[in-house]
Amino acid sequence: RAAGDADPDDELGRRCGRFMAPPVSALSELRARPDDVRTRMELLVLDTQARLCGALQLLDAGARFSVHRWRREEGGGGISCVLQDGHVFEKAGVNVSVVHGDLSEEAAQQMSRGRNLKAKDGKLPFVAMGVSSVIHPKNPHVPTMHFNYRYFEVEEADGNKLWWFGGGCDLTPTYLNKEDAVHFHRTLKEACDQHSPEFYPKFKKLCDDYFFIVHRGERRGIGGIFFDDLDSPSKEELFRFVQSCAQAVVPSYIPLVKKHCNDPFTPQEKMWQQLRRGRYVEFNLIYDRGTKFGLLTPGSRIESILMSLPLTARWEYMHTPSENSKEAEILEVLRHPRDWVH
Amino acid sequence: RAAGDADPDDELGRRCGRFMAPPVSALSELRARPDDVRTRMELLVLDTQARLCGALQLLDAGARFSVHRWRREEGGGGISCVLQDGHVFEKAGVNVSVVHGDLSEEAAQQMSRGRNLKAKDGKLPFVAMGVSSVIHPKNPHVPTMHFNYRYFEVEEADGNKLWWFGGGCDLTPTYLNKEDAVHFHRTLKEACDQHSPEFYPKFKKLCDDYFFIVHRGERRGIGGIFFDDLDSPSKEELFRFVQSCAQAVVPSYIPLVKKHCNDPFTPQEKMWQQLRRGRYVEFNLIYDRGTKFGLLTPGSRIESILMSLPLTARWEYMHTPSENSKEAEILEVLRHPRDWVH
Numbered sequence: 001r002a003a004g005d006a007d008p009d010d011e012l013g014r015r016c017g018r019f020m021a022p023p024v025s026a027l028s029e030l031r032a033r034p035d036d037v038r039t040r041m042e043l044l045v046l047d048t049q050a051r052l053c054g055a056l057q058l059l060d061a062g063a064r065f066s067v068h069r070w071r072r073e074e075g076g077g078g079i080s081c082v083l084q085d086g087h088v089f090e091k092a093g094v095n096v097s098v099v100h101g102d103l104s105e106e107a108a109q110q111m112s113r114g115r116n117l118k119a120k121d122g123k124l125p126f127v128a129m130g131v132s133s134v135i136h137p138k139n140p141h142v143p144t145m146h147f148n149y150r151y152f153e154v155e156e157a158d159g160n161k162l163w164w165f166g167g168g169c170d171l172t173p174t175y176l177n178k179e180d181a182v183h184f185h186r187t188l189k190e191a192c193d194q195h196s197p198e199f200y201p202k203f204k205k206l207c208d209d210y211f212f213i214v215h216r217g218e219r220r221g222i223g224g225i226f227f228d229d230l231d232s233p234s235k236e237e238l239f240r241f242v243q244s245c246a247q248a249v250v251p252s253y254i255p256l257v258k259k260h261c262n263d264p265f266t267p268q269e270k271m272w273q274q275l276r277r278g279r280y281v282e283f284n285l286i287y288d289r290g291t292k293f294g295l296l297t298p299g300s301r302i303e304s305i306l307m308s309l310p311l312t313a314r315w316e317y318m319h320t321p322s323e324n325s326k327e328a329e330i331l332e333v334l335r336h337p338r339d340w341v342h
Numbered sequence: 343r344a345a346g347d348a349d350p351d352d353e354l355g356r357r358c359g360r361f362m363a364p365p366v367s368a369l370s371e372l373r374a375r376p377d378d379v380r381t382r383m384e385l386l387v388l389d390t391q392a393r394l395c396g397a398l399q400l401l402d403a404g405a406r407f408s409v410h411r412w413r414r415e416e417g418g419g420g421i422s423c424v425l426q427d428g429h430v431f432e433k434a435g436v437n438v439s440v441v442h443g444d445l446s447e448e449a450a451q452q453m454s455r456g457r458n459l460k461a462k463d464g465k466l467p468f469v470a471m472g473v474s475s476v477i478h479p480k481n482p483h484v485p486t487m488h489f490n491y492r493y494f495e496v497e498e499a500d501g502n503k504l505w506w507f508g509g510g511c512d513l514t515p516t517y518l519n520k521e522d523a524v525h526f527h528r529t530l531k532e533a534c535d536q537h538s539p540e541f542y543p544k545f546k547k548l549c550d551d552y553f554f555i556v557h558r559g560e561r562r563g564i565g566g567i568f569f570d571d572l573d574s575p576s577k578e579e580l581f582r583f584v585q586s587c588a589q590a591v592v593p594s595y596i597p598l599v600k601k602h603c604n605d606p607f608t609p610q611e612k613m614w615q616q617l618r619r620g621r622y623v624e625f626n627l628i629y630d631r632g633t634k635f636g637l638l639t640p641g642s643r644i645e646s647i648l649m650s651l652p653l654t655a656r657w658e659y660m661h662t663p664s665e666n667s668k669e670a671e672i673l674e675v676l677r678h679p680r681d682w683v684h
Contacts, residue, residue, distance in 0.1 A: 066659075066660075068660070082659040082660075084658065084659055091657075091659070093659065214637075215637040215638075215644050216644065274654075278651070281623060281627070281655075282627060282648075285623070285624060285627040285628050286627050286628070286637065295556075295557040295628065296557075302557050302558065303659060303660050306624075306657060307659050309620070309657040310657065311656060311657060311658065312616070312654065312655070312656050313623075313654070313655050313656075313657075314653060314654050314655075315433075315648065315651040315652065315653060315655075316426065316653065317408075317424040317426055317433070317435065317645060317649050318408075318410070318424075318645050
């Protein structure tokens with residue numbers, strides 16, 4: 001039987017049948033190590049991609065994701081799903097990658113945020129996998145949403161394996177809607193609270209700190225959660241935490257799209273959205289670590305990295321919203337982040 | 343008499359009356375050192391700004407430059423002129439800055455590209471001045487043009503003064519027009535050739551090397567000239583060279599605007615222009631040294647730095663022009679730069 005063919009008694013085959021494309025790893029490989037976090041994480045990211053793409057497609061009648069399954073010459077590959085210029089979404093990208101190979105000591109140090117890794121002959125075998133997504137809707141009353149969940153393993157010269165998780169999910173509205181902000185954060189908080197009461201407050205703060213456009217003195221959005229280099233309490237605990245977070249993506253965001261995708265809007269509101277899109281581009285190209293690292297990594301798939309950019313953006317010289325306007329209201333939150341749930 | 347008032351016998355006053363705004367330095371200061379290159383360069387950059395703004399305004403009937411004269415808290419200031427959303431120009435920015443103060447050793451080293459400067463109590467007095475401009479026209483058959491000419495001085499602990507010039511001028515067409523490319527480069531070559539036969543070939547190559555979007559394997563535009571850290575043969579010679587270059591801006595570019603600003607174009611051609619604008623944003627935010635340095639410098643004027651960004655831009659996932667199209671033709675040149683004049 002060819003890999004990917006479904007066998008009625010085969011749970012893995014059935015699961016894979018619901019993905020946007022067959023897994024990056026061979027099914028035989030996934031079957032050989034069903035309990036390994038690498039296997040479970042690869043299935044989780046594929047599942048997260050399929051659920052979100054399915055939900056988005058349902059909302060944007062007639063629009064279809066284009067699916068590209070790509071191979072990376074140095075090892076592994078990915079599945080990029082993009083829906084562009086639909087009725088509801090300007091650009092929605094959901095990307096999975098599962099890559100492996102050897103890292104140079106320099107790249108490993110950069111990836112592991114300063115860990116001192118002992119390489120064998122200057123090389124460190126690694127595995128990195130994750131799902132990342134940016135959803136840019138057309139209607140300025142529907143917020144942009146971004147998330148990313150990833151798992152990383154490096155093997156040192158003595159066979160010791162280091163691993164960590166990273167990720168997060170954050171919201172970038174054009175206009176502030178407090179109810180939406182509370183719903184989004186509450187859903188993420190519930191996912192976090194299942195695992196530790198410390199996670200949500202800590203990761204909300206990290207999110208506000210990370211998505212900071214230094215030269216503007218503004219955050220990219222109104223918050224969410226963000227974490228990196230997470231390696232305790234245990235791999236099992238953290239996998240379950242990341243699983244809860246990944247499963248919270250659809251319920252945190254899709255209701256906001258449904259609620260607002262038919263809201264009326266003015267050309268002025270569309271213009272303000274375009275200006276905010278410009279700030280999104282500034283953050284992603286100047287500050288985002290993932291984008292920077294991706295662009296500098298030989299052999300990386302540029303189209304998948306830059307699919308986070310909006311379809312359209314605008315830069316106006318010296319644009320300042322008038323006092324007490326809806327535009328000034330959201331700017332105030334971007335300058336002084338708020339706690340949406342306690 | 344107040345500074346800036348014209349005295350009929352006063353050559354400096356008359357010159358200043360033609361600028362977009364009074365010089366950044368006090369007239370008394372400029373009068374006190376008429377032969378100093380700092381004075382002559384400040385007048386040259388103001389003159390270049392005024393001539394270009396005047397020429398652009400003549401072409402875009404009814405559009406006016408908004409002029410902001412700003413002060414920098416740490417010393418000096420600038421004059422930013424921006425014309426936005428005109429009939430002919432989407433965004434045209436022409437910025438002059440004349441700043442001074444103390445550099446940290448770190449900043450000085452970065453600015454002086456590795457020169458080892460001896461500071462007094464960790465500080466290095468500096469003067470930096472220049473004119474920089476980006477012109478984004480509406481019509482996709484009119485190319486975008488950028489130029490920048492700057493002069494830099496740093497004083498070491500022993501009173502020794504280091505100085506250098508930098509700058510360049512380059513063209514970014516949406517579609518290739520060979521005649522235009524030749525006219526533009528020939529005009530720059532003539533300016534260079536007045537000073538040294540080596541300048542043009544050397545600086546054309548530096549331009550192709552500098553404006554390289556590494557992750558795309560494409561240049562931002564089709565060329566021009568670029569130079570930095572120029573400090574020989576002599577300050578006088580180099581000032582005259584930079585003066586010739588600055589005076590070449592209007593004759594190299596304005597005829598191309600006149601020629602094409604009423605060319606008919608299709609929505610598809612406009613779309614391709616928007617995609618190329620996206621690449622322009624990628625270069626400026628990710629690679630451009632001036633932009634990066636500006637954004638990281640406390641107290642710099644963000645609006646003046648980012649006025650180089652187009653009013654509108656677009657990013658499409660996996661856009662590839664069809665073979666033998668006009669779009670593929672320009673991409674080919676961006677991937678393999680050409681010599682337009684010998």
